[in-house]
Every structure is written in structure tokens, then in C-alpha cells.
Amino acid sequence: MSEQKVFGMKAEQGRWMFVLLGLLMNICLGAVYAFSVFRGPLEKSIEEGGWAISATQSGLPFMVFLATFALFMALAGGLVGKWGPKKAALLGGTLVGVGWILSGFSSNIIWLTIFYGVIAGGGVGIIYGCPIAVSAKWFPDKKGLAVGLTVMGFGLSALVMVPIMTAMINNPAIGALGAFKYLGIVFLAILLLLSLPLRSPKEGWMPAGWSPKKDKSGGSLVDLDRKQMVKTGTFYALWGTYTIGCLAGLMAIGIAKPFGNEILQTAGYDVARMATLLTTMVSLFAIFNGIGRPIFGWLTDKLSPRNTAALSFALILAASALLYLWGASSPVLYFIAFSVLYLNLGGWLAIAPTATATFFGTKHYGKNYGLVFTSYGVGAILGMLLSGMIKDSTDAYLPVFLPVMGLAALGILISVLWLKPVKA
Known part of the structure; x- marks a missing residue:
């Protein structure tokens, strides 16, 4: 083999x-x-x-x-x-x-x-x-x-x-x-x-000495096409959780600089210092976005997609609560919370494709993940609309994190109850 x-x-x-x-x-x-x-x-x-x-x-x-x-x-x-x-x-x-x-x-x-x-x-x-x-x-x-x-x-x-x-x-x-x-x-x-070098392995290929273990992967040995996939509750659970994960992360990317300005101004920083500090912070956020992908990918292998998704939402909830309750004038809490949000955006771009392959198989993977990925676009639009509307009505970005906390709690609930393997 x-x-x-x-x-x-x-x-x-x-x-x-x-x-x-x-x-x-x-x-x-x-x-x-x-x-x-x-x-x-x-x-x-x-x-x-x-x-x-x-x-x-x-x-x-x-x-x-x-x-x-x-x-x-x-x-x-x-x-x-x-x-x-x-x-x-x-x-x-x-x-x-x-x-x-x-x-x-x-x-x-x-x-x-x-x-x-x-x-x-x-x-x-x-x-x-x-x-x-x-x-x-x-x-x-x-x-x-x-x-x-x-x-x-x-x-x-x-x-x-x-x-x-x-x-x-x-x-x-x-x-x-x-x-x-x-x-x-x-x-x-x-x-x-x-x-040019891209190619798939021969059908049925497996690494030497390895065989699929249902209890380890959290998935079942199925290969569903798109029509079969959309008939499962697991698909809608994955689509919904991916939307929430992307909403929180892409919203963070969209407001990182203006919200950072808000925090630093409240903390009393001068304009020149603010610009330097924010540029450094946003660069570091990009690193968290990048490393979140292999970290959460590895966790998905070890803990299953369901448990890793629940962990991600718990982190998003904690970061949002930290900011909303105590972060109005704290650059340190801003940096910690946004690092976590960027980390989790990267995380969801590993959790979702891995979960798609785990729950629905790899035979029709391209078509299946293409449909799952529409939640990324929906999350991006909802995140931008949510942050923009709240900023326009309150003249501040901090209140944005109250609904994000609620959505993260909903994400935990969906993950635990419905993000589970499809029965063969």
C-alpha cells in the first residue's frame, strides 16, 4: 500500500x-x-x-x-x-x-x-x-x-x-x-x-503501518458527495460554527487598527507612539494568524474537530470578555485579546477543512469544502456589518464584543451537541 x-x-x-x-x-x-x-x-x-x-x-x-x-x-x-x-x-x-x-x-x-x-x-x-x-x-x-x-x-x-x-x-x-x-x-x-507537481495518491493509499481508527479521528469511514453531505446535520453544524469563527476573526482584522487607536488614545498615548506601537502589534497579530493554522490543525488531529471547535470558541469568548469588561484603556489586554482572536481565525482555517475531510471523506473533498467555505464569505460580511453598525450607533468599537461573546457561547453549544461524525 x-x-x-x-x-x-x-x-x-x-x-x-x-x-x-x-x-x-x-x-x-x-x-x-x-x-x-x-x-x-x-x-x-x-x-x-x-x-x-x-x-x-x-x-x-x-x-x-x-x-x-x-x-x-x-x-x-x-x-x-x-x-x-x-x-x-x-x-x-x-x-x-x-x-x-x-x-x-x-x-x-x-x-x-x-x-x-x-x-x-x-x-x-x-x-x-x-x-x-x-x-x-x-x-x-x-x-x-x-x-x-x-x-x-x-x-x-x-x-x-x-x-x-x-x-x-x-x-x-x-x-x-x-x-x-x-x-x-x-x-x-x-x-x-x-x-505542476501537485497530484493525489492512488485511491486507497495509506502510510505504512497506519490504519484508520474511528475513536482517534473522531470521524467515520464515509465518503459523501455534496448532495449527501447537505442532508446531514453535521454539515449545518460545521457551516454555522465556521461562520461564527470567521466572523469573530475577520472582524478583528477589520477593526484592529481603529480599535487599537481607540484603546491607546484612552490610555493617553501620543500620536507618534501610537503609530509605532500599532504597526508592531498588527505585524505580530499576523504571526498569530499564521501559526494558529498548524496549532489548531494538530489539535484537531488529537482532540477531534468537535472538541477543538469548542476550545476555539471558549478562547474567543474569554478574549472578548477580557476586552469588554476590563480592556477599555489597557493596551496589554488589547494585545492579548486580539492575538487570541487572530490565532483562532487561523485556527478555523485549519479546523474546517480538516473537519470536512474527517466527517465527509476525501473522495469529493474539493466540492464539499468549496460549499463549506461559503461560510467564510458570510462571516466576513456579517463581521464587517456588525462592527460598522455598532460603531456608527455607539461611536465606539468596544460594544462589538458583547454580541461576539454571545455568538461564541452559541458556537460552543453547536459544537458540543451537533458537530459530530456522520454514521456510516
């Missing part, structure tokens, strides 16, 4: 190369998390080289990107099963690169939203699930850890990309639009190159 060779090595060793490929691919794909560095230059006046647009307008490409990303994950999920991971990744990688390159030729925010938000976002939606599906199939014994490491690059991408993007934008010979072009060329080359 284990005689396959991978990259010239025994499959048990060579399969780790697929994790590395996926991690590197996700560093390119996760560049969307650094989009904020483009917003300032685009908002500048025409005389200063910008488009003289509002903050709401400059955020359109990012919002459309996330929505298209989630939509294409659902629509194109079956491509991995039909074409195989390599061909699907080549298509997605091409769209990502072309979308970034065309963005550099945009003459206004509408064209940038189409090129970046729709074309590049759609490409990410197609390619994102390819290395995840490959890792899940090559690691039936360590699904959570392998998937978590694969997607870690997406969370860490901002750390890598922000300095590069900033340097390019600040270079008068390149600028914001030039940065889109050059990065698009680089992403296109890297993604196409890294897509």
Missing part, C-alpha cells in the same frame, strides 16, 4: 513536499491580506498621483475579492475532482497572475475592482483548495497538521508582502499600479511552477 514514490522518496517522506509547495503557494495567494497598503496611495489626490477616492471606494476591491473568493470556492470545488489538482491549480494560478497584472493597467476604482476583486479573487477561489485537497489525501494520519501547515502561508503572507509592496509603492519608478504589474508577473510564474 505504501510503495509509491513522491519526489524520488518514499511516499511517507516525500509527501511533506506537497505541504511545502502549498505553504509557498499560499504566501502568494494571501497577499490580499496586505491590500490595505494600496488604499492610501489610491485615495490621494490626482495631483499627488492618486485617484482622489474615498475610503469606502478604496475598500471595494478587497471586499469584492473576499466575496468572489468564497463564491468561486463553492462553484469551482468540483474542478479538483474532475481535472485533478494540477490542472485546476494551473487555471486558478493563471487567473490570479493575470488579475494582478491587469490591475496595474486600471484607470479607475471600477476597473481595479473587476481586475483585482473578480478575476484575481476568482483565481484564488479556484486554486486555494487544490493544495489543501492534496495535503488532506496524502496525510490521512495527520490531516489537521498537514492542512494547517499548508494554509499557514496565507496567514503569514502579509508579513512577507507588506514590506515588499511598501518598497515598490514608495519607488517613484514603480508606484501602486506598477506594483500590481510586477507582483502579478511574479505570482503568475511562481503559482504555475508550483502547481
